[in-house]
Each structure stands twice: as structure tokens, then as C-alpha cells.
Amino acid sequence: MLSSCCRYFPSICQCSRTICSIKLFSGERDNRLQHTVKRHYGTPLTDPENKGGQQRGVNFDTLGSWNNRLDMPIMMNESIKRGNLIPEIPFEHVGIDSLLGRRKVNEDRYFMEKISPTLLCFAVFDGHGGSVVSDFVSKVLTDHIKFWLLRETDLCTVLSQAFIDVNNMLARHSYFYSLDTKEFQAGTTATVCLLRDGIELAIGHVGDSRAILCREGLALRLSEDHVPENHREKDRVHQQGGIISHNSQGVWQVNGRLSMTRSLGDIELKKYGVTAHPYLTTKTLKHGKDAFLVLTTDGVNFVLNDQELIDIICCCSTPQEAASFVTDQALHFGSEDNSTAIVIPLGAWGKYRTTLRAIPYSFGRNLVRGRYS
Template identity: 30%
Template sequence: MHIDSLSLSLSPSLRKTNLLLSYLFSPPPLSLSHRCEIHSLVMGAFLDKPKTEKHNEGGMGNGLHFGLSSMQGWRVEMEDAHTAVIGLPHGLTDWSFFAVYDGHAGAKVSACCAAQLMEHIIANEDFRGKLDVSQGTEIFPSIEDVQKGIKTGFLQFDDRMRTLPEMVSGEDKSGSTAVCTIVSPTHIFFANCGDSRAVLCRDAMCPFSTTDHKPVNPREKERIQNAGGSVMIQRVNGSLAVSRALGDFEYKNVEGKGPCEQLVSPEPEIFIQERNEKDEFLVLACDGIWDVMSNEELCDFVRSRMLITDSLEEICNQVVDTCLYKGSRDNMSIVLIAFPGAPKVSEEAIRKEKELDTRLENKIKEILDNSHPDDVNLSLVMHELMNDEIEGLPPGGGLSSKRSTVESILERLRPGKTDAGFSSD
């Protein structure tokens, strides 16, 4: 059967799979429209150059200090969202809530998460449980209450979203990951649904991170297959790259299966850590960050930047820029939460950073002296620097994290002749 007639008879998700398989396994000639659709499925929709404007927020309270940054990057739409609240309602003034939501197939679900998920978690009866008012008028849900309440909040919120008119009609098919943390005076609660990730840095180490929910994970794959689905090209039915998410209701219609037994589950995986005086910081970020930096690389980089500046927003901006320069093609969002034990600004670290900048400038001058003026641009200079062993580059970030510095030096040495060097190729 010709691919055009075959595609018309398939469901949307299976049609995507059919197109991708045809692309991968020597198909008959494809029409231009199918070639464009396959390119979009394989590569995603990208801009000619990245949008690098950033959204920042920051704040402090309850002994915490947070900063965040989000950037659209190469994607044609910004589908990420976030939540950051210090001092929660319903008597939880000593508690805080932070989250990152990575939307896909649209921004509707991630935006709803940012606006409503926290309230669904902390206001449901399971979360509040049997209130302990033994310490003044403060309300302290038990650990078990919080665990149960988080799950209830996720499932109730997902069920509520399903009734939205655009979801009922099928007009909106978007979904979103969610990685959240609730920080109480004694514990840190993590809830993860999808492939965004949270990492805890304690005593200069990364002792904990959430687990990404990918269709190829044995537990996830078993659930998908039990629901009548398959995992092809590492995706649910060959289409969706995450096995748990909020929204994505076209994957949640298997009769006889509960909400946590569907092809895509809205159930969060919950982790608990007792707070420790050696806790330094938490990072919540979408896969646009983790695609190009490991847990250890990001923690090392953040620690090194905390020795240079006390602006967590600036550190988040540096992380986002570094990931862009390392090759991330996705939206990028990061929330950084610092505990009292976080590294403090060091005069010695600042001095070493200035020495690094001086070394970079001297090497750039050498490159300019040994190159024809018409041949020199930022890409060439970065390439030449990568071939050189440069002492003192930021751990985890490397030369990519100094690209903005290199660009500034080059602009100062050759005013008006610096090209950012971005290309969609």
C-alpha cells in the first residue's frame, strides 16, 4: 500500500510511527509534505537562530534563596513553565514549593501546571491529613500525609484538566513533565513525572537525583505494553518521548485500566530527603539542560559560580547560556535553590577568574596576530581555543561557559566585527 493511503487509515500516534519507520527503512519515494512532516518529527521545529532573551525571578525566605532563568532557545515556541513560592498558604508559612514544567505539543498543560498544580497538592485532604498543632498554630502534615497528598494532587489535577473544553474536543493535545520540590523545615520532598530532573548538592557531592521516566525503562515499558502499547524508537507507540506526563490525554484512553496504568501515567515518583546542615543547593531543570550536562557537571559548575557571585539569577543565566553553547536545541529552564550551607563568594576565586580572563585575552590576541583579519570570527576563535589547553576553566562548564567572555574580548579588540556564529544547520 502506498504510504499516503496507509497514513490516512492510522491513528495520529501510529501515523507518526509509520512515517518515521518509512524514513528509517528505505521507503518508496515520499511526497514533499511527508518529507517536511518527517523532518519536523525527527528534528523538531527550530528557528533560524536562537531566542536568547531570558526570564528571571529570584527571592529569599525561610532560610532559602532562589533564582531562576528560562529561555526559548532554538524552539519555535516556549513551552516551559515554572513555579517558585516561599511561604505556602494554608498555614504552611515555613514551607516552600518549586517546580519546572516542560511542555510538549503546545504550552497549555505546562501553563496550567504552573498556575494550579501546587494548590491541588497542598490543599487536598490527603496532604493536610491529621493536622498537628502541637507547635503553636503552625500546621505540620506528616511525612505520610505529604506523600499521599502529592500523588492525590497530581491525579486530581490531571483529571480536572481532562474536562477542559479544548481537551474534550481534542483541539489541544499538549502534555507536560513536572518536577517539583517541597521544602519543609525538616525534609525535602521531590515529585517527578517525566524527564525533567531535580538534583541535590550536599557537601560538594550529588547524593541524590530524581529518575527520568523514559519509555525504555523496564518498569515503564512493562506498563506501556500491559496497556496494549509498544515502545518503538525509544518512544511510546513510536511518538512520545516520555512515559509519564500530565495531559497527553490521547494516551490515557485504555478501557479497564486505571489512571496510573495507562500508556502515559500522571503518577509522580516521590522521594524524600531529610535536611542536613551540609545541604548546599537544589537544581530543578528541564531536559534542555540535562541533555548537555550531567548531574555532576552541573553541580560542579554551579558551585564554582557561587564562589564568584551571590546572584543566583546570574548563575542560572550562565547555566542556560552554557547549555546553549554546548549544543542544546530545546527550551531551557532552571530553578536554583540555595540552603544556608551553600558556597559563599570567595576573593581568591574571583582573583582566579580574572586571571583566567586575562589568559583568554592573551590567547585571543595571539590568534588575531596569526590570522588574516577577514578570516577571524567568534567561531574560529572558539575553535582555536578548544585546541589549546587553558588552565582554570570552570569545572563542568569548560570553554563553553566562557563563550560570552570570549565574545566580549573579541568585540573590544575588533569593534563591530564580531559574529555570534549561530546557525540552524
């Protein structure tokens, strides 16, 4: 029997003879070799980009979709056309909040409108010198956007023309109807976003309100602050005869009146370089990486930097909770202005959930800077 085994399994038999001879030589007992079977549990599928600590096991991003905690419908035609799943953004999922703060009147305005089945519009306005201009612009701007959409396909051109048209309307009204009053010496910022086919984003912007995109958990600013501290804006105002100076509080102003270099309204300062031509930018959304778009007025921006704002929103469960939390924190951190926030969820909403690490940092920073003194 042994010889037949050696014939078919020579290597095993040779190894067995060697082991037996070693044991006999050393005087050890010839015990049966035992092997304990160890059970190896398979590790669950995870996404290395998924920074959300609460997401475990298999997630949709691993399977080629997005890890989204909102029930968002799919835009079937665009998804088939582009080969990627593109979510539709229902207005009931968009978070909006506006606080009076420590002011007597809330001069902030906002709107969102579905201009066509494939085109959404979101906007925030921060009025100064009264709310009449921000009120007026928020009511008529979409009419001009619709007018130019019938004549142009480029969204940036549409926004630029709409901004100029609305400002010209303000100038005509100021000249013919309000020449002897001060109500149309007011102005407003404007940050307007057009989202076409759920993926093509265009932004037109004047003033110091902001549009910030959360991509892979990081802040990506899509607007530019039009303030005298901006060297390009400062040079442009100087070339058109404007004077940049600072007041007793150290705030830089144009002709001692306005702390921004672009706005809608402020008709008397237009000849000194305070233009209504918007800063324009476009961005193609990546719903597997982009979590949300947030629009804010300077009541929020004054006390929270871009990444702090993103971290705060990432820790919230819903966009409405996030918008309310942002304005509450702005008030808590000492903002004296009206604060408004619009949080627009995108495909990766809930993917980059973080802790509240931004809040202590902001609070300490504000104390050091003496904003409570």
C-alpha cells in the first residue's frame, strides 16, 4: 500500500519520511499534525472617496451611482444622452432661510423659479440703502432672462444682457419718476445661477454675495467679491474717475459711499466705475462628486469663510436644516447684517458628512478679531 502511494505521490511520501526520521531521531512522540481552519471574513465593499463615517458596507457610489440620502428623481433623457445618472432637483428639497439679524429691516431678497422643464434659476440679492432696489430686481429679473432665452442659447450671454436691461430700467425709473427722492439711490448685489439639463451651471454675479460649490468635500468658489480691496476692481474704478478711500471704521469705499465696485442700482455712481456688468462663470456639474451649491449674502460671508461654510452644511441631514443652521450660526458668530442662504442639493448630497470642526475655529477667530468688542 505504501509503495503504491509512493508511486503516485512521490513528493508527499518523501516529505513524510523526512518528518518521521527527524522526530524519531529527536525522540519526540509521533503525534498527528493538526491544522486549525481560520475563517477569513470578507471585507465589505467600500468607496475610498467616501469620507462619510456613517456610511458602511456597500454603497451606491461603489456600484457606479451616487451615495444620496435624498429621494431625488432621475432626468431620464439627459441621463441616457450623457451616459451618467443625472438627478432632477425638486424645489421641495432646496433649503432657504433668511434672518433679520441685528438690523431693523431685512433688505435681502431671494427667489427660485423653474423657467422651463430643463432650466432652473436660483438667486440671492443683498440690498443697501433700502430694500426698494433688491425688491424690484428680484421681481423683474426672470422676465428679462426669459426674454433673452428666446434669442440666445449661451447662458452667460443671457445673464449679462438681463443684468444690463434691469439696471437700465432702474436708471430710467430713477430719472423719470424718482429724481427728487432718495429711494432709487439705493442698490443691490445679485448672484444668479442658471442650471440647464441638471448639469450645465452658469452664474452671473455683482457685489459681494457668493456662490460656492461643494466638490469632494472642498469649497470651490464660483463668484468673485467685487470690493475695493480687489486690485483689479480698484484699478478699473480709478481708470473711470472713481476714488477709493476708507472710512473711520477702516472700510474701503468708492467715493466715500459704497463698499462694493459692482452693483445693480447706485445710479449716481455708475459713471465712476460702479458697473452693472456681471462676473460670469460656467461649470459642468459632476453629480458623483458635487454635493451641493450654496448661495449666501455677506451677513454669512462676513463671519464664515468658504470651507467653514461647507463643513457646517455637510454635517446637516437636509438642505433646509443646513440653510437654517448657516444663518443661525452667522448670527451666533456676531454678524450684524441680514443673512440669507440657499442650499441646492446635488447628486453627492450626504456623501461628505463631517464633524462640527469649523464652529469652534470660527468662534475663536471672531473673538480674537474683536468682533464682539
